[in-house]
Amino acid sequence: MSMTIAVVLGLSIATVILLLAAFVATTRQDRKGRRPAPPPEIPLVPAPLAAPVTAPGVLGSDYDDPRTIKVGDEIECQGLRSRVLGAMHISWQGKQWTQYLLDDGSRRYPWLSVEVRDGLLSTDPPHLEVLLWADVPTQGMIPAKSMLIMEGVEFFPIERGTASFKSEGDSGQPDRGLLDFAEYRAADGRLLSFERVQGKAWTASYAQPLPPGSITFVSRAP
Template sequence: MTPEVAVILGLSVATLVLLLGAFFATTRQDRKAGDSERSGETPLSSVEAAQPPAQPSMGRVGIDYPDPRTIKVGDTIECQGVRSRVLGALYLSWQGTQWTEYLLDDGTRRYQWLSIQMREGLTAGEPPHLEVLLWTSVPTEGMIPAKATLSVEGVDFFPVDRGTAAFRGEGVTSMPERGLLDFADYRASDGRLLSFERLQGKRWTSFHAQPLAPGTIRIETKGG
């Protein structure tokens, strides 16, 4: 065998060894990936890609935005882009639960009530949250709140709470300074709220509620 032939054969053998090594390495990697997929494991790159984007902070009451519980009679607030004067307030209590309702006047004689209440979490481990509701009077044509489902304007409302709350009034509320208020609350399957209220011995009045985020209430000026 000539030297030239020996060199050519040596190079051919080396090339073959490199090709076989690359083939087996690729086969091992493919098998490992296939085993991971079958075992339910997900490559790290896929896990990172599946992570949802970070959600913006919801803010902290009293730090990132004013605490609605600090509203006082005589304040001017902005709610849903409408400036209103706080004419009066009712401080209510029922079975250890306390909440406040503010009577708002936007200057058009359209009076609304803004209720503020700290609610417990709906499930175990869920932290308490601040519930803010804007109540608007609605006609119910003399309807009396029953303990069963009510149908108003084609919407079925299911009973939630019912009782008699003690209250103390401040400012202009069209209510006595102190008294007892009967109430009956209802909720529709889509989350809408309906509430009936009356001073004991008086006629029922009804309201629809619209939930608001606490941070949407702006306290513009403080009353004197």
């Protein structure tokens, strides 16, 4: 009887040892087979464009401030003297800007727009944008909501809407009303704008940005 018990105990111990060995081998194999999960990919976010940089100098001190232009002033812009015939004070979604109708003696009557724009980032300071507009023959074109081609150049939409305006002086427009507009930008930074005082036809013009100091006052209106 004692020998039988010894044999059973021996077999039991051997079985336990085999089971433990198999468990350890399986655990090691499982650990070898597993690879650490790769870290999650972080999407690359392109850096935002910087706000326009102004030239050195103090506005209103080192050079004349275009925001103080009034109807009746005589100014010099790009070497040409012009008289300010009228103005349109425009408001849209909390933004305000002014367009001045100029008479430079060429009978082209260009428009000069002056606007204080916010920076692209909340930490960027506002900057002054002064644009000189030249008419473009549109031949009945209307502004598209997608890319359009003007004189062989592709322009992409950036902003459009309907603004309210009030006129001053001889602007050629009603005293007040609504102005539809659509603005586009080309890959080289060129600007194109369509405008239409409601009830009239669309007109188009190219914009030429002017650096600080481009506007000087020759005489001021009384």
